[in-house]
Amino acid sequence: MxxxxxxxxxxxxxxxxxxxxxxxxxxxxxxxxxxxxxxxxxxxxxxxxxxxxxxxxxxSAPLAALSRAGAGAGRPASGFAILGGNAKARFAVTAVALSHGIMVALMSMTPVHLHDHGASLAVVGITISLHVAGMFALSPVFGWLSDRTGRVPVLLAGQGMLLASLVLAWLAPHAMVTPSLILLGLGWSASIVSGSALLTDTLTAGERPAVQGVSDLIMNLTGAACGALAGPVLAVIGFPGLATAVIPLVAVIVVWTALRALPARSA
Structure with missing residues (x-):
């Protein structure tokens, strides 16, 4: 191997x-x-x-300007401390991190899967290019939708696209790799844009730099961990098995979203 x-x-x-x-x-x-x-x-x-x-x-130096504006207010709290006292921010950071991990796990092993089944580097390149287009081409649209319809509906739509991508990779790991990767990119985009907007909504201007740094750290560590674990998982249970192994991460976000909505419905 x-x-x-x-x-x-x-x-x-x-x-x-x-x-x-x-x-x-x-x-x-x-x-x-x-x-x-x-x-x-x-x-x-x-x-x-x-x-x-x-x-x-x-x-321009926005962070320096923000620091000057907050001078005299005492030492700002760390990003982790702010997250510890803000449940909505913790949800947003978790949604962003897990969505990123889902994407990295499947995307990172797609070139290996394609290469092992005889695809040329050109085919691999085109497939990943279409995936990257899905990640970024419609991000302004998802931003507009997040403002227009709300952060959570777009986040759930993103999870739906991620789930559809994983199901395609599970059921048709050869014939539907490219559509799966396009959906993977679109789902990532919708989830990251809406989740990041949701995080910003939960924070004051003075809290945002520290918490955004922590969010980026957690997001990238999650992506690195999922990418590293995806290799052994692929080796043991194959590409369809990898796709099914990642589905519970989608379930975590969807269930947590539903649980957050329960108090609002009962109020």
């Missing part, structure tokens, strides 16, 4: 563009790099350029 199957693929934020895999292989051979690593040279260049844009272009 290969190392990447056991340990998973890199977190989604560190992936080179999926359609750069084949050009990356050619570039990697020129540099005598190991197989499947050449495309990450493009990622390094892109990250350096992004850092340069950040250093040169970001002249």
């Amino acid at each position: 290969t190392f990447r199957l056991l340990c998973g693929q890199p977190p989604s934020g560190l992936w080179p563009g999926p359609n750069l895999f084949e050009p990356g292989e050619a570039f990697g051979r020129l540099l005598q790099l190991p197989s499947l690593t050449g495309a990450f040279a493009f990622t390094v260049i892109a990250q350096l350029l992004a850092a340069l844009v950040y250093i040169i272009g970001l002249r």
Whole structure:
């Protein structure tokens, strides 16, 4: 069993563009790099350029301004302390983190699954490209819907799309991989956008920087854990089994959402 199957693929934020895999292989051979690593040279260049844009272009300092505005109010509470006293914020952070973990678990093993069944790097690249398009292309729409219809309905719609993706991967792991990955991206987008908006709604301006940092930390740790565990799960029970193993994470979000609604209905 290969190392990447056991340990998973890199977190989604560190992936080179999926359609750069084949050009990356050619570039990697020129540099005598190991197989499947050449495309990450493009990622390094892109990250350096992004850092340069950040250093040169970001002249406003919103966090510094917020800190000055809060001067004299005492030492601000830590993000974890704020979450400890805010049930709505804990729900939003959990929904965002688990939605991200669901996405990473299935997405990270899809290239391995496709490759093991004879798909070329080009096919893998196109599949992941469509998944990434699902993740980001409609994010403004999900933001608009969150404002128009409410955060929770969009969050539940996102969970519905994630569940549909997992069911497709379970029932048709070969024929329906691409539709499954598109739905996975769309469900992630709806869930992350609405969950992040819900988190912002529960916090004051002074609380947001600390709690957002904690939320990002928990989200990325959850994604890393799910990506790492997905490899051994795939090795033992296959791609359909991996999809079914992740379904309980959707159930946690849906059940918690329903439980949060009970007091409001009885009031």
